Amino acid sequence: MIVSIASGKGGTGKTTIAVNMALSLKDVQLLDCDVEEPNAHLLLHPKINKVKPVYVSTPQINEELCDHCGKCSEFCEYNALFVSSEKVLVFPELCHSCGGCMIVCPKKAITERKRKIGTVKMGVAGDIELVYGELKVSEPMPVPVIKEVKKQIKDYKTVIIDSPPGTSCPVIESVYKSDYCILAAEPTPFGLHDLRITVQVLEKIKIPFGVVINRAEIGDRKVYEYCKEKGIPILLEIPFQRRIAELYSRGISFTAEMPEWKVRFQKLFDEIKECVNR
Amino acid sequence: MCKPLKQIVVVSGKGGTGKTTITASFAALAQDIVVVDCDVDASDLHLLLHPQIIQTIEFKGSKLAVMDKTKCAECGLCKDACRFDAINDNFEVNPFLCEGCGVCVVVCPKGALHLAERVSGYAFISKTKYGTMSHARLNPGEANSGKLVTLVRHNARQIAEKEKCNLILIDGPPGIGCPVIASVSGVDVGLVVTEPTMSGIHDLKRVLRLLDHFQIPSLVCINKYDINRKNSEKIMKFCEKTDVKVAGKLSFNPVVTEAMVNGKTVVEYSPESMVSHEIKRLWEALLHV
Numbered sequence: 001m002i003v004s005i006a007s008g009k010g011g012t013g014k015t016t017i018a019v020n021m022a023l024s025l026k027d028v029q030l031l032d033c034d035v036e037e038p039n040a041h042l043l044l045h046p047k048i049n050k051v052k053p054v055y056v057s058t059p060q061i062n063e064e065l066c067d068h069c070g071k072c073s074e075f076c077e078y079n080a081l082f083v084s085s086e087k088v089l090v091f092p093e094l095c096h097s098c099g100g101c102m103i104v105c106p107k108k109a110i111t112e113r114k115r116k117i118g119t120v121k122m123g124v125a126g127d128i129e130l131v132y133g134e135l136k137v138s139e140p141m142p143v144p145v146i147k148e149v150k151k152q153i154k155d156y157k158t159v160i161i162d163s164p165p166g167t168s169c170p171v172i173e174s175v176y177k178s179d180y181c182i183l184a185a186e187p188t189p190f191g192l193h194d195l196r197i198t199v200q201v202l203e204k205i206k207i208p209f210g211v212v213i214n215r216a217e218i219g220d221r222k223v224y225e226y227c228k229e230k231g232i233p234i235l236l237e238i239p240f241q242r243r244i245a246e247l248y249s250r251g252i253s254f255t256a257e258m259p260e261w262k263v264r265f266q267k268l269f270d271e272i273k274e275c276v277n278r
Numbered sequence: 279m280c281k282p283l284k285q286i287v288v289v290s291g292k293g294g295t296g297k298t299t300i301t302a303s304f305a306a307l308a309q310d311i312v313v314v315d316c317d318v319d320a321s322d323l324h325l326l327l328h329p330q331i332i333q334t335i336e337f338k339g340s341k342l343a344v345m346d347k348t349k350c351a352e353c354g355l356c357k358d359a360c361r362f363d364a365i366n367d368n369f370e371v372n373p374f375l376c377e378g379c380g381v382c383v384v385v386c387p388k389g390a391l392h393l394a395e396r397v398s399g400y401a402f403i404s405k406t407k408y409g410t411m412s413h414a415r416l417n418p419g420e421a422n423s424g425k426l427v428t429l430v431r432h433n434a435r436q437i438a439e440k441e442k443c444n445l446i447l448i449d450g451p452p453g454i455g456c457p458v459i460a461s462v463s464g465v466d467v468g469l470v471v472t473e474p475t476m477s478g479i480h481d482l483k484r485v486l487r488l489l490d491h492f493q494i495p496s497l498v499c500i501n502k503y504d505i506n507r508k509n510s511e512k513i514m515k516f517c518e519k520t521d522v523k524v525a526g527k528l529s530f531n532p533v534v535t536e537a538m539v540n541g542k543t544v545v546e547y548s549p550e551s552m553v554s555h556e557i558k559r560l561w562e563a564l565l566h567v
Contacts, residue, residue, distance in 0.1 A: 008320035010293005010452040015477065036453035037291050037484060039477040077341060077379055077393075098361055098379035137484055138491040140424060140456035165293040165452050166319040169421040172374050189538055190298065194320040200418040205374060218532070220539045242505075249506040251476035 002159040003272060004178040006202075008194030010165035012184040013214030013238065016248060018162035019043045020255045022128050024265035029157040032132035033174035034164040035118060035145040043253045046123035046130045053119055054133070054148045056141075057112040058092040059101050065109035072101035072110060093140055118145040122152065129157070146173045158269075167197050172205065179276045181209040182235065188219035192226055199230070208275060212268070215240040233275075236268050283438055285446040285465040286564060287316075289489075291481030293452035295471045296501040299534055299544060301449040302326035303557045304564075305408040306543040310443050313406065314434045315413040316461040317451040318399065318426045326543050329404030329411045337401055337414065337429060339422035341378035341393040343371045349390035356382035356391060374419060398422060401429050403437065410437045424456030431460070454488045462489060467567050468496045469525065474509035482513065486522060497525040497567065499560055504529050525567075526560030528553055 003021075005014045015032075019040055022030045032040040059072070059081065066088060073081040073088075080094040081101060092115055102110045117139040122131050131152045133145040142164070150173075153159055163174035175181050181202055185195045195211070202209045211227055216237040227234050238244065244254045255261045288297045288304075298315075302323060305313045315323040343364070350369050357365040360382055364375035371382075371391075383391045398420035404411045412434040414426050434446050450461040462468055468489045472482040482498070489496040498517050503510040510527065517524050529552055537547035545554045 009322070010290075010295075010320075012294060034453075036455045036458075037477075037481040039292070039480060042476045042480055075380065075384070096377055096379060098377065098381050099359070100379055100381040100384065103359070103381060103384055135455060137454060137487045138459075140459050142453075142455045166423075167418045168319045168416055168423045168457075169419075170455065172419050176374070186294075188535055189325050189541065190322040193322055193325060197320060197418050204419050218535050245505055248477075249473075249475040249509055 002178040004161035004175040005182045006163045007184040008198040012186045014184045015039045021265045024262040029129045032162045035133035035135045038132045044125035046125040048123035050122040055114040057097045058095045060113045061088045062109045065107045075104045187223045210235040213237045287448040287465045289450040290471045291485035295473045302543040303545040311409045311445040313411045314448040318414045318416045327406045329406045333403040335401040337399040338395045339398040344394045355385045359385045424460040427460035474506040500527045502530040503527040525563040528556045
């Protein structure tokens with residue numbers, strides 16, 4: 001089973017939930033798909049045993065064959081190619097690696113070269129298998145790195161996916177094909193606003209979901225009212241406790257110090273399993 | 279009047295460190311600025327600034343392949359050529375996977391596919407009591423947030439020119455990817471809001487590297503510095519070592535959330551609180567860079 005954790009707003013506790021849930025269950029593979037700012041490893045302190053580079057393909061022009069007809073730049077929807085009368089300029093950061101320019105070039109002057117945009121790291125932390133990606137700083141596109149992280153999925157395990165904040169393409173890529181999605185929400189106006197948008201995304205891609213409220217009691221009751229109105233289950237509430245916040249700040253997951261929470265995460269997981277199997 | 283235009287962006291790497299709270303307070307403290315929300319997929323600034331929309335602009339960020347089943351011979355060429363696995367076994371286009379590249383269109387021998395423009399969001403120009411605001415809303419699940427950010431910033435510069443305003447204040451998105459790069463490119467100063475947690479520190483380092491890559495001078499603000507003073511010390515030391523100025527430290531105060539619940543900026547909701555004074559000092563420091 002694959003369970004992802006998402007939230008439109010950042011800092012609502014996605015990683016806290018993902019890591020603590022992983023620590024409470026058996027036979028878990030945890031994927032950190034927030035490749036722009038991966039944090040799960042900071043709480044799990046894994047032993048890394050494999051590092052894999054992530055490459056994307058970008059066009060390479062053979063100027064001897066090229067007659068500067070401009071068909072490639074005309075075709076490219078991402079403006080990654082510029083053709084002047086003497087030269088073709090390639091902007092690799094804009095390229096989506098679709099391969100279309102090679103297809104449309106009448107002179108067969110375009111080939112592809114590999115460009116490294118990040119890495120995938122694999123390791124273990126206790127019983128947990130951790131996979132996380134790191135987008136190279138200054139590279140704009142996280143999606144190919146997320147895809148590479150997700151290629152490592154072992155579906156005979158309990159797979160937990162920590163996704164990036166937001167509601168756009170990297171989030172879709174991360175939660176895509178999960179059996180269930182946990183939405184981390186904060187009971188504040190910002191939390192509610194961003195939860196509403198995330199719910200729209202999940203409804204569109206048809207993944208069942210429930211909410212975990214983090215820092216319960218810090219704001220108002222509107223998130224609860226919204227969930228009730230929409231019939232969205234509230235799976236768990238994590239209170240705002242100085243101790244939990246302080247443990248997190250030191251890079252310690254709170255279930256390690258407060259084992260009574262493991263039972264709650266197991267219950268949460270059982271509930272999800274029941275919902276998925278129904 | 280002849281002061282050159284200055285653009286300040288607030289970023290953080292990690293989400294939820296307080297970018298929007300701080301930006302909103304800055305907007306309330308400043309006079310005659312253009313405020314910009316570049317977090318186009320989960321924008322929250324409007325919840326504190328209450329903009330009144332005066333102009334809405336359709337955003338057509340990417341295209342989508344559309345299949346005409348009556349012409350399709352089910353040869354499978356499109357499916358093989360698509361690198362995004364966006365065409366399924368029934369020769370239907372999955373809009374969530376399609377990146378609108380047009381490869382399927384050129385390989386189809388029957389002319390069964392074409393690219394259609396899709397409206398993936400809206401950009402807005404609004405009035406607030408603090409100044410004109412440029413913001414946007416990407417439709418849930420859409421791609422190309424970087425392009426929409428570029429549009430929002432273009433609108434902001436046009437407004438600034440028209441209103442002869444010399445300061446643009448930008449609330450940036452979390453992360454370091456395309457919408458962040460689009461938010462920071464060409465700005466004069468980047469303020470990085472961090473928190474004294476292991477994740478906060480890790481993410482701070484990455485976003486500072488990003489700003490450095492684009493040669494943007496950066497300043498750091500440690501939010502909720504008192505929740506872990508030891509980590510705050512670490513951040514101070516790191517910044518000293520790397521020659522980045524810590525422009526301010528803000529204390530943890532529940533009044534910040536209270537202000538948000540009331541839809542107000544902290545400096546207006548609780549002007550005499552310690553955190554409001556700290557934000558004012560931070561804003562002064564930022565203006566004098």
